[in-house]
Amino acid sequence: MQCSKAIGIPLPPPPGGGGGGGGGGSRKECGDRKDNDGDGLSAFLEFALGGSDNDPADAETAIRVGIGTYHDGVSTDDYLTIILRKNLLAQNIVDFQFDVSQNLITWRGGDAVVFVSETDNGDGTATLTWRSATPVDLSAEEFIRFRVSQNE
Numbered sequence: 715m716q717c718s719k720a721i722g723i724p725l726p727p728p729p730g731g732g733g734g735g736g737g738g739g740s741r742k743e744c745g746d747r748k749d750n751d752g753d754g755l756s757a758f759l760e761f762a763l764g765g766s767d768n769d770p771a772d773a774e775t776a777i778r779v780g781i782g783t784y785h786d787g788v789s790t791d792d793y794l795t796i797i798l799r800k801n802l803l804a805q806n807i808v809d810f811q812f813d814v815s816q817n818l819i820t821w822r823g824g825d826a827v828v829f830v831s832e833t834d835n836g837d838g839t840a841t842l843t844w845r846s847a848t849p850v851d852l853s854a855e856e857f858i859r860f861r862v863s864q865n866e
Contacts, residue, residue, distance in 0.1 A: 762808040762862045764801035764839035775799070779858060782845060784830065791849035795830070796858045799839045811861045812844045818857055827858070 747756045753773035755765070765772035782795035783803040796812065830843040846856055 719731055736844065758808075758864070762801055762804050762810070763798050764804075764837075777860075781850060782830075782843075784845060792851070793828075793845040793847075793849055794853075794856050794858050794859060795843065795845040797841060797843045799835070800832075800842050802834070802838055802840055807865055809836070809863050809865055810842065811863070813859050813861070814846045815857045815859075816853060816855055821859070 731800040746858055747758065748767070749756055750767045751770040751772075753770035755763070755767075755773050755776070760767045760772060760776075763772075763776040765776050776799050778797045779840060780795055780797075783790060783792050783794050794814065800810065801808075813823045814826050815821045826847050828845050828847050830845055831841075832843075833841045835841060839865040844858075844860075846853070848856065850856070
């Protein structure tokens, strides 16, 4: 059995055959990759975001991407911004990484993204805000993503 999830991206069959292929919803999922509520977020991701894998409405409020206006100490500009909820109980279990890209092939983290804030929501979650280091008017096109991994 292949345990994987892709949202709208067909996956190749595992080495040696044995099924696979097709979209993420067409194969059996297991463990932390399970998606009980069918919202496209795995159980592990919902845990990291402080959501519930039994409530598909959580996905709509857990992650927001947009343009935010920030002052960088010199000037005020608009930046590509990502805002997401984080499970404070998962702090020592999961790691969040943020990246930007201008072509969806080469991704940059580090000083290409800027931490803006973390606000405790008082319910066991916090709201994280990160932004691109490049103002919108200086970039022809830019994408932002986050990755969640389990600490070992």
